[in-house]
Amino acid sequence: MIRFLTDLIGVILISSSMFVFASSVLGIYRFRYVLNRMHSAALCETLGMMLLVSGLTFLLGISWHSAKMILIVVFLWMASPVASHLIARAEVLTHAHITDELEVVDDERHI
Amino acid sequence: MKQFIVELINDRFMIAAVLLFGLGFMNLLLQKNLIKKIIGFNVMDSSIFLFLASQGYINGRIAPIITNGVFDAEVYINPIPSGLVLTGIVVSVSVTAFFLALTVRLYGIYKTVDFDEIMLLINKEAE
Amino acid sequence: MLPYYYNIPAVSILLCMISGISIPLLSSGRRAYRLTLFVSATVTLLSALLMYKVIPLNEYFTYMMGHFPAPWGNELSAGPLEAMMGFIFGLVMFLSLLGGSMTLFHDILPGKQKFYFTMMNMLMAALLAMTYTNDLFTGYVFIEISTIAACAIVVARDTPKTIGSTIRYLAISLLGSGLFLIGVVLLYCITGHLLMPNIQTQVLRLVSTGLYTVPLTVVAGLLFVGIAIKSALFPFGAWLPMAHGGATTTSSAVLSGLVLKGYIVMLIKIFYRVFTIDVIRDLNVTNIMFACGLAGMIYGSIEAFREEHIKRMLAHSSMAQIGYIFMGIGLDVNLGVAAAFLQIMVHAFVKPLLFLCAGRLSEVYDHEKSSYRLRGSAHKDWVAGIGFTIGAMSMVGIPLLGGFAAKFYLVTSAMMNPAKLWPALITLMISAVMNALYYMPEVIAIWTRCELCTPNPVESNLGFDLISAPLLASGVIFLGLNGYTMIQVIQRGLALL
Amino acid sequence: MNIETNFFKRLNDWVNGEADRLFPELHETDAPKPPEPVATIGPLPNKDVLFLTSYQAVALIVVIGMVSILLYTVYKLPLFGVADNPAVNEVVERYVEKGLEETGAVNVVAGMILDYRAFDTLGESSVLLLAITSVMMLLLKDEKNTDPDEELIEAHEAVIEDHNRDMILQTMTIILMPAIMLYGIYVILNGHLSPGGGFSGGAILGAGLILFASGFGHNRVKKFFNMKTFRTLTTIALLGYGVLKTYSFLLGANHLPTGIPLGTPGAIFSSGLIFVLDICVGLIVACTMYGFFSVFSRGEI
């Protein structure tokens, strides 16, 4: 019974991660501006991966493999937001007409 | 017909490698843009490596790392292609770096990365 | 224990590699230059010792690189031919470095001279390894080393033109090595070995059973085309004139004289030791070589005739000479291959001689390379003038010089194959006439006095005057006088492959 | 309208981020057209156009011919994934069955490239040295390859970067850098026990250094990794490789034992030379990768 429950939870988590991936792919395709696209890509890397890996952990049970997968998620959560931040920063700093794209612009841009 | 398709699917890696080889070769020959020429070279090399690695694979066998004391050659895949490809990957990244360095220098001189234009400009200088 | 001289191939390759690696630790370009000279002289002496031991005994041996014999570990193999090629590579490298040293230090920035000599050492190691190797994949790795090193010694002069020609050279070379690699991969797939003797037994078994005939043909074609691209056979050789014409003198001499030959020696070795020459003839690869060789002879001669820049003219003439070599291999008789080998040796001496002398002569008029502006330069630098004359005469085919011997044996071997006799003879005639037409005006021009010209004061270069030019010229004359003996030795060596 | 219906054109546009032309009705306004690139040379002479066109046609025919020949060859080759193809022969058997005993390496691939076929690997490491040397030959700053305008721009950018370091990146670099370095060293040291080895571990180490350099600037890296360190490390590692292997080659060919113990299989200090060679290769690759980055971006190390 418990086995069935954990499997069920795992399947639900994995399918929801699939939904997140699909919607973020749609978002990358659908949005036109870099920051919007980046937002949806970052979502798939963090939320989607977390859901996927926790689903797999439920399916596998507690073992070294699931510990490794959790470590992967930890490192991904450290690296991926930084990458997104850097992309956004580069875009904001180099885009000449950023006011055309964004409604709110921080006036304390340093450059 | 059915058997042909089965054979196609069975040889999928080799066919893909050959087609990618052709694609990379064509781009190395025909692309005007130097960066894309380099990408073409990389695609060509990695397709050859894909071909080689797929030749080493045997269905149902595992990577040749002897951790559980099984010394039977029937259990592991062919290790030779992996070793050769490892050598090849490093060679190809070295050549890529050299090629990119040449591109940077040429851009510094002619302010373009279009190979045909560069050749015409060089020929013009020679005249 | 092995006889001590069995270690010579491995020692000379590893010596070159280790000295190339350790050059960054040296303090200046001059020291790196001296180390390179020392290494190439050592390689020459070692190869001479190997020749002295191997040729009289007519011995062929394989040498394990490591603890594991043939199908498991890397191997080298050497015999009379390899020893001779190693000797010629070492000697010509030494003489080119010595003869071109002044232009070298003039052309390359002081901060980058060390890098240049690293490249030279590695190029030497790659040439030796390509000659001695008994393993196809080692051959591929060293082909890549020689590609990078050759491109780098072209680009060392660092003018816009050399960079442009280098990128073309590199792109086309990469096509060549890609084709070579896929050939090796296919061969591995159908035979399961990488060592040449093991592949040979498998290939002979495949031929006798009729299995995998198509892949075998494709492999032979791919290996041939890959190496033909690298050694600038006619339809694939468009990169050569720009690359060789623009480089500094030593680089041109080494590239034209040695690097192209290294690839061809490796191709011959592959044909003999992997496929056996009979299988190659059955697969019709030699016919393609023959046709490409003939076309290359005509094309190279015509282009050289139209060219005014003296170094590019020499480079075009190299293309024609490569055509001679491939024609000799394509003649389908064993004497033809031997004659092609003799041509390789002669050309390895003649082309560096011509390049070095042309470099010296153009210094007389302020590095002016147009051939009609070199009038009277030989009177200012008569060593270079005599050297150039000897080289040109050998190219044209005056008797008693090396070029004549090579051409004579090419004609003799063409006589043995009636099917290919007339095309070969006619093309040889045309090419010889064209050679005379573009070399002789040059020779006459450099010896004609010119009152109006204002020559520069020429710094004497003792290394060139006393060692480099005389030795290269005497090499040409030696090969011309001893053509018959050389052919005998080469034929015995080929029989051992 | 014709262009709109052309699938490849639309795919091309979409790949280029022009607009979502696959479904044009999704967007009311088109993105502004980028300005036309300024041609640096005028219209080509007829001779050149003819040459280029014929060159392209010939190249296309050659490529198509080659691909079809190769496809036919593949059709004739042994099948994929079967055990009785010619490549599986006594060589493979010996590598797998005796590899651990003869080389001491649990990972057969590492044992193969660093012991059975070590000459290839020596050549390959030399290719790395050649590549970094030739890149330095081309891109190190000297009087021939400096452009005053570029210099000015680079100096400007350097000043901006130094005063405007990204805090998030720096903090994460401090957290991640030890993990990356540890992982790289682990991969190198475990080359004979698990997948990986000198090449991959060295590349990971190099990537860690590159991350540090992009977070904190080259000047911080220079304090512990400058041209002199680079040169010494690369040369000594490669020389170590060359000398050790020369020793082993010469003794092996003359049928003498090397006298290097192989150790217990599976222990970290085992497999004799392979362990040392992996470290050498890792150092070379790490230095070379960082060297590429530094020379490309700054013209110096």
Place this chain on the structure above:
Amino acid sequence: MNVIYELILIVFLFVCAIGAFLSERLLIAVVIFMSYSLVMSVIWALLQSPDLAITEAAVGAGVSGILFFITLKRIHALKGTKDE
């Protein structure tokens, strides 16, 4: 079942290769090429060559991608105009 995954990955390879060659902006070409390398490393993991997978992920997708990016910066191709 594995075959289907492998076929999907092969199709990915082709899409990446063709996309890299078709795209006119060099930045996009390089990014697509990096994803090509990544797919290649997954394929190598499937072909039971973990050494190759690690090396390709570190060298092909990591370091050579960085080299491409720096080159693009040096040739001023990151400004958003086409090919320049």
